[in-house]
Amino acid sequence: MAKSPNPGAGSNAPTTPSPDRAAAGAARLSADFDAAESAVIGKLGAARLAALSGAPIKRLAGQPVAELKAKLGHVLDPRWLFMQRVCGKVVRTDATTGRQMPVPLATVQVEDTDCSLFAYHPMGSQWSWLFPFNCRREVIATVKTDACGNFCVWIPRFDIDWVLRWRTLRLCFPVLFERPNWRELLDDLRLRIPDLAEPGPRGPIPGPDPAPDFAALRRTALMTDSRAAEALAHFEALPGSAFGEDTSTLDQALDAPATLRMAPPLPADFLTDTGDKKGGLSRVALDTVAAQLKLDPKGFEGFDPRRWIGPMRRCVNVRMPEWVPIIDVPDITFRVLQDVDGDGVEEVIYGESHFDVRWNAGNLPFVTLEADPSARVAPDCFPDEQIPCGNAPAIVMAGRLPLTGDPTTFDGTTGYNLRTNRPHPSGTSVDALPNPPARSPAYGKLSLLGCHRTHPAATHYRVMYRHRAPGSAAFGPQTPFVGVSWWLYRLNGAGVGEWHAPTSDANGWYPINLPAGPNDWLPSEQLLLDWPTGGAYPDGTYELVLQVGTLPGNVLSSAAPVAVVVDNHAPGFVFDIAWRKAGDAAWQPIGGNCPVVRRGAAPVAVEFRVTMDVHSEHFRNAYFHPTVCGNVGMVRTSGLGGGDGPLGFEHWHTAVGDQGGLMQAVYTLPANAAQGSYGFFARSVSRAFDTNQVMVPPTPAFEYEATRVYQDASRLFAVFNAD
Helix, strand or coil, rough: CEECCCCCCCCCCCCCCCHHHHHHHHHHHHHHHHHHCHHHHHHHHHHHHHHHCCCHHHCCCCHHHHHHHHHHHCCCCCCHHHEEEEEEEEECCCCCCEEEEECCCEEEEEEEEEEEEEEEEECCCCCCEEEEEEEEEEEEEEECCCCCCCCEEEEHHHHHHHHHHHHCCCHHHHHHHCCCCCHHHHHHHHCCCCCCCCCCCCCCCCCCCCCCCCCHHHHHHHHCCHHHHHHHHHHCCCCCCCCCCCCCHHHHHHHHHHCCCCCCCCHHHHHHCCCCCCCHHHHHHHHHHHHHHHHHHHHHHCCCCCCEEEEEEEECCCCCCEEEEEEEEEEEEEEEEEEEEEECCCCEEEECCCCCCCCCCCCCCCCCEECCCCCCCCCCCCCCCHHHHHCEEEHHHHHHHEEECCCCCEEEECCCCCCCCCCCCCCCCCCCCCCCCEEEEEEEEEEEECCCCCCCCEEEEEEEEECCCCCCCCCCCEECCCCCCCEEEEEEECCCEECCCCCCCCCCCECCCCCCCCCCEECCCCCCEEEEEEECEECEEEEEEEEEECCCEEEEEECEEEEEEECCCCCCEEEEEEEEEHHHHCEEEEECCCCCEEEECCCCCCEEEEEEEECCCCEEEEEEEEEECCCCEEEEEEECEEEEECCCCEEEEECCCCCEEEEEEEECCCCCCCCEEEEEEEEEECCCCCCCCCCCCCCCCCCCCCCCCCEEEEEEEEEECCC
């Protein structure tokens, strides 16, 4: 990877011109198709096409697709030589925030893959696992991801048809070689949640079919698999689960293959290291399986119980042995490479993949490839269009949020978003628009974009800020951002990705001009500052001013100040539960380790008083509800500070000045309810929003409700029939 020199003080290196990105995208698409047409069919591909058509392999191997159309189009089914376009995205999940960040300028290789497999169908499991060995791979297409990690690639249709034909001719194979998607896993979790009768009719909820109850599903998942619970928390934060939101993003996420690395329930001796340096662990497993199948283990060399694929869907209407060998299974797989260490050589960041795509789908789904933690990621993607600039500096956007020019979306004087997470006059989570304007702060990393090439003599720029703490009336002194750096990336003239990190001097001045080259720096050459709020930049109101000038500190021009309110903290709350037998006057606290409620040897109804005291300047909503054991639910008999809603006993801020308060409700557990584990779950949510999350047109970009910054609490206890 080429290194990018950092321009020195006073550098006047020419900046890279900004070509028409739409035209460049069209040219790239045309070039990708030309490359697909000229792609040479390898040995595996030739064998597949020969098996479909009956043509001799030697007439097919080593031939470009376009030449095959010309030479053999009259004897081959023309559909086999069509090209199928498959699109996807390479991402890496941020370990701290859980957000999927784009992996730019990575090489995506599409491979013909033949692997032999051991199919493992453990008794009592609804899933199967596959163990690959003797794999052969052959690259059939290559493409680069763009600045947003997206890619589209052309695949010969005969490759897809061969995979489908091979599977459909074999009983259960169309099922076995598909990963479950998240919808299927959620359906399985949903079956474990008891169907409780509502205490009273609420009437129909307007709008489309509601999204899954992610909170209830996540509580169930926490008892079975924490990885599923983590994924559900991610789904819960996506737009599409609240009233009036566009569901396309959520639907795409739910229909994606589940990426739970759920280990197969193998016998313990399979994973016991024998101390043999020559694969002793694998040998124990191989010998055991071979003996069970009465086969020679020499035919299955390469089998390793530590390398598995799954979980996979299981064929439930056919009885299957626990272990089944399947020889030479065809698939089309992906490998992703990126230069992660700057040595000019790309390393594998996603590979050894299997069954990434459901090839039998009518419209092939969007493919999301999860890179490993070593992958280099970019900030969230910005609009392709350049920000128009005049002769005055300006901070124009924070991510996708306009800071100027749209007073219906953002108030540059107060620093608040006026659309996202509006008040609900009803006080519940379902409240149709129109609603009063919001007053929502930003959170997380803010990518400030704007105009800094506005003065002919200016060589440097900096962003100054004044901070006002929550509850304070006065701003602090004006201070420059110092030491904040971020990655920019582009392809050089040889098509190799190169990276550059803008850095400031001790007074916060950054060079205006970036190192010159044949392509723009991405995600944008108008990215002024990738500002990590929180930590060194605490919550509060920030007044931002962009300055341009020359070193050592000559300010030539300053932008008009713009305010941004930042809040990275969820509303804090106190959560307390007390109980008593029905008819008693005194309440007893529930606390300590392993709390127990004794409702009498002859059980009687018990009451639970739940108190939630929540306060925050940017309070959006809070709620709590019971979690029960068996099919008899708790009934709420009284309450204050909230009301029944889709989320439970809840309160949504009714005006921008509503900062929460005391919520209290009493629930009764009938005497005939089962003994076991019960509890209450509570959540408080901030109005804070992500400046890079926008809606799909025609919905206004920031007209949504999103749960981004929140705090949970759960109290569990056992109910026994004892005195």
